[in-house]
Amino acid sequence: MEALLDRFISVDSPIHCLDLRVKLLATVGFIVGNAAAGWRMAGLCAAAAAIDAVDQRIRAVAGFGALKRSFIALPFMLAGFSVVFATPGREIAQWTPLGLDLRVTDAGVVRFISIMLRTWLSVQMAILLTATTDFPALTHALRHLKVPAVLVSIIAFMYRYLFVLVEEAQRLLRARASRSAVLPGQKGGGGLLWRAKVAGNMGGQLLVRSMARADRVYMAMQARGYRGELLTMTRHTMQRRDWQAAALMLLLLAAVQLVGRV
Amino acid sequence: MPIHHDNSPPPQAQTGAPSILVRELNYRYPDGFHALRGLSVAIAPGERVGLVGPNGAGKSTFMLHLNGLLSGEGEIRIAGLPLSKEKLPEVRALVGMVFQNPDDQLFSPTVFDDVAFGPLHMGYGEEEVRQRVAEALAAVGMADFAERMPYHLSVGQKKRVSLATVLAMGPELLVLDEPSAGLDPRGRRQLIELLDGMALTMLVSTHDMRLVDELFPRILVMDAGQIVYDGETSAVLNDDAFLRAHGLEKP
Ligand SMILES: Nc1ncnc2c1ncn2[C@@H]1O[C@H](COP(=O)(O)OP(=O)(O)OP(=O)(O)O)[C@@H](O)[C@H]1O
Ligand SMILES: [Mg+2]
Numbered sequence: 229m230e231a232l233l234d235r236f237i238s239v240d241s242p243i244h245c246l247d248l249r250v251k252l253l254a255t256v257g258f259i260v261g262n263a264a265a266g267w268r269m270a271g272l273c274a275a276a277a278a279i280d281a282v283d284q285r286i287r288a289v290a291g292f293g294a295l296k297r298s299f300i301a302l303p304f305m306l307a308g309f310s311v312v313f314a315t316p317g318r319e320i321a322q323w324t325p326l327g328l329d330l331r332v333t334d335a336g337v338v339r340f341i342s343i344m345l346r347t348w349l350s351v352q353m354a355i356l357l358t359a360t361t362d363f364p365a366l367t368h369a370l371r372h373l374k375v376p377a378v379l380v381s382i383i384a385f386m387y388r389y390l391f392v393l394v395e396e397a398q399r400l401l402r403a404r405a406s407r408s409a410v411l412p413g414q415k416g417g418g419g420l421l422w423r424a425k426v427a428g429n430m431g432g433q434l435l436v437r438s439m440a441r442a443d444r445v446y447m448a449m450q451a452r453g454y455r456g457e458l459l460t461m462t463r464h465t466m467q468r469r470d471w472q473a474a475a476l477m478l479l480l481l482a483a484v485q486l487v488g489r490v
Numbered sequence: 491m492p493i494h495h496d497n498s499p500p501p502q503a504q505t506g507a508p509s510i511l512v513r514e515l516n517y518r519y520p521d522g523f524h525a526l527r528g529l530s531v532a533i534a535p536g537e538r539v540g541l542v543g544p545n546g547a548g549k550s551t552f553m554l555h556l557n558g559l560l561s562g563e564g565e566i567r568i569a570g571l572p573l574s575k576e577k578l579p580e581v582r583a584l585v586g587m588v589f590q591n592p593d594d595q596l597f598s599p600t601v602f603d604d605v606a607f608g609p610l611h612m613g614y615g616e617e618e619v620r621q622r623v624a625e626a627l628a629a630v631g632m633a634d635f636a637e638r639m640p641y642h643l644s645v646g647q648k649k650r651v652s653l654a655t656v657l658a659m660g661p662e663l664l665v666l667d668e669p670s671a672g673l674d675p676r677g678r679r680q681l682i683e684l685l686d687g688m689a690l691t692m693l694v695s696t697h698d699m700r701l702v703d704e705l706f707p708r709i710l711v712m713d714a715g716q717i718v719y720d721g722e723t724s725a726v727l728n729d730d731a732f733l734r735a736h737g738l739e740k741p
Pocket of ligand 1 (some may be wrong): 519520523546549555
């Protein structure tokens with residue numbers, strides 16, 4: 229789980245140095261454009277290849293971690309599975325479970341693959357953003373883009389408390405594992421009901437403990453001068469390179485839209 | 491290295507107001523537990539005071555009051571300032587508070603970010619922040635760890651970084667909750683030397699009676715939410731019966 233969350237990769241790459249706002253807008257632009265593009269994928273794949281090639285160093289460092297992370301959206305992708313049946317087109321298979329009449333169409337399959345690919349690409353793009361931007365800087369960029377402070381604070385804290393939650397869960401699981409001893413020749417673990425009860429108690433514990441910890445972390449932030457706004461030291465004045473990158477990204481997005489709609 | 495006590499008056503001594511002034515402080519936790527029962531104490535600028543007492547005596551609870559993280563009934567003034575809403579940011583810049591559990595203290599993606607958090611939010615410029623971080627990390631012997639993730643450090647290392655996070659803020663008053671717990675002998679020795687070399691007001695809770703003996707001429711003994719002794723360390727350390735009565739022992 230931690231590998232899933234520890235995303236910032238501390239190297240100096242061209243993308244690391246880009247202005248935050250450019251990165252953020254490019255990512256959002258890509259994801260929105262991606263969702264809006266027609267289902268013909270050629271253009272998008274080209275764009276993806278370009279992005280993937282952009283920074284070999286990041287991919288090298290991120291390595292397997294990035295690959296694993298990129299499946300974080302898998303459940304959402306699978307939610308799109310119904311289009312396989314719902315899209316009108318030439319019928320290629322029929323399936324009648326429980327009296328349902330499900331017809332798989334060729335257009336449906338293509339569309340489903342397209343959704344999978346596009347979702348995966350969007351996640352890739354988001355990973356690229358988070359791998360090259362540290363989180364306080366990201367929230368700071370949101371502030372510069374005139375997102376309300378309250379909203380940004382909520383995002384910042386959700387992020388921090390995600391770690392809190394994961395850490396507490398790890399602690400609890402470790403405590404349970406270290407005391408789940410089994411004598412030789414005995415069946416360990418107790419009955420199903422008992423186990424369910426333990427799991428339920430642990431869930432409650434996790435909530436209470438995470439809240440208490442979140443409280444204390446908040447105290448620690450206040451103790452060090454936090455007054456509702458996260459500050460960052462990452463440079464943020466638009467420079468020539470930033471404008472160029474913005475323009476390039478805009479062109480790329482436009483191209484994808486054009487190719488995607490043919 | 492011989493221990494020497496630096497008794498030169500610290501810069502803010504002239505203002506006259508005590509660094510910490512607490513009168514009749516009472517605090518109940520939300521679940522109703524009466525954790526502080528009528529605490530009163532005054533600590534002069536530049537004084538170094540040890541805070542001891544058995545587990546659950548209320549040491550941590552008391553310390554959390556000193557920069558307004560908890561607020562019970564009674565009066566608290568830090569360098570003459572009340573802990574009112576307007577004065578809190580000022581007070582928090584004066585008080586360097588290190589929590590008992592380093593996992594509560596460290597919350598940033600890297601050690602550098604964590605140490606930079608305080609100075610950055612106090613409004614210092616980038617150059618100044620970088621310099622303060624470098625100095626603070628060097629002071630606690632963690633200069634090589636700036637880019638590491640705080641969650642992945644050992645307990646002793648986390649403790650040191652925690653201390654660095656407040657040193658970087660340049661406080662006038664250090665409030666440390668069990669700073670030596672979890673440190674190896676060398677780390678503990680370094681901590682003692684570090685604290686000894688700083689001309690700050692200090693209130694340090696600990697179960698390490700040798701540390702108290704070496705660093706703190708004055709001691710507060712807490713038990714069951716009250717201060718049961720406030721005075722010279724040497725006197726208390728020789729009173730076996732008293733020490734035993736409050737779950738303490740001779741160094
Ligand atoms: N969040 C809380 N809710 C209710 N009671 C609490 C809470 N935190 C602490 N207490 C209680 O308040 C009392 C004082 O706790 P505190 O943590 O201040 O003790 P301490 O002197 O720091 O002990 P230690 O030496 O173990 O650190 C204890 O009896 C404890 O059980
Ligand atoms: Mg304590």
